[in-house]
Amino acid sequence: MAREKFAQIYARAAERKGGESVLESMLSTPLSSEQLKLIGDDRWLAAFTQKVFQSGISWQVVRNKWPNFEEVFFGFDIEKMLLMPTEMWERKATDPAIIRHLGKVMTIPENAHMIHQASVSHGSFASMVADWPQDDITGLWRYLKKHGKRLGGNTGLYTLRIMGKDTFILSQDVESYLRNTSIIDGGRDTLKSLNATQAAFSEWQQESGRPLCQISQIIAFSNGDNRI
Structure with a gap:
């Protein structure tokens, strides 16, 4: 079966949505490479963590609790995350201010390590993401799944989309x-x-x-x- 031309797909979408202008108004715009590189490593860790916690839970419940997450985990400062001993992570996982889930809490230090390693190699995690070629975006998905924790499936790629990476x-x-x-x-x-x-x-x-x-x-x- 021949691959459908994109013009055909676009025409069908426009018809279903009420016209081209309506369709265009519904589309996202990714950040530029320069804009992506301005995002701090702490914000990437926060975004991954929020998406991990939203998996299987009402997204709004997580959003409502999120200011508490930022406070409990020191604004997701990478260096602080890497210095915390296991006993402290276990204590924080029982804090009623957040959603108590030890398995998901323990993704934070592992994903902090992934982000730190990328920063060592590329200057920042954001730089690695920004420079990742579009013709291998699934390679970036595989990277997150392999080197991160609970970032497979749609979790990693939805986080990329939310943060402005074109995917x-x-x-x-x-x-x-x-x-x-x-x-x-x-x-x-x-x-x-x-x-x-x-x-x-x-x-x-x-x-x-x-x-x-x-x-x-x-x-x-x-x-x-x-x-x-």
């Missing part, structure tokens, strides 16, 4: 489209599927000149139960 998202609608068009036919997170998905998005990006995040959103809007 597509394998949402339910996007995955459904990829399967319906036979771009992927096996496990979503297998290397074969990720490579096929990356190749398709790279091709659509060359056709459209759009950032990956917009391509991802337009595909989602063109497919599935999301009509206006």
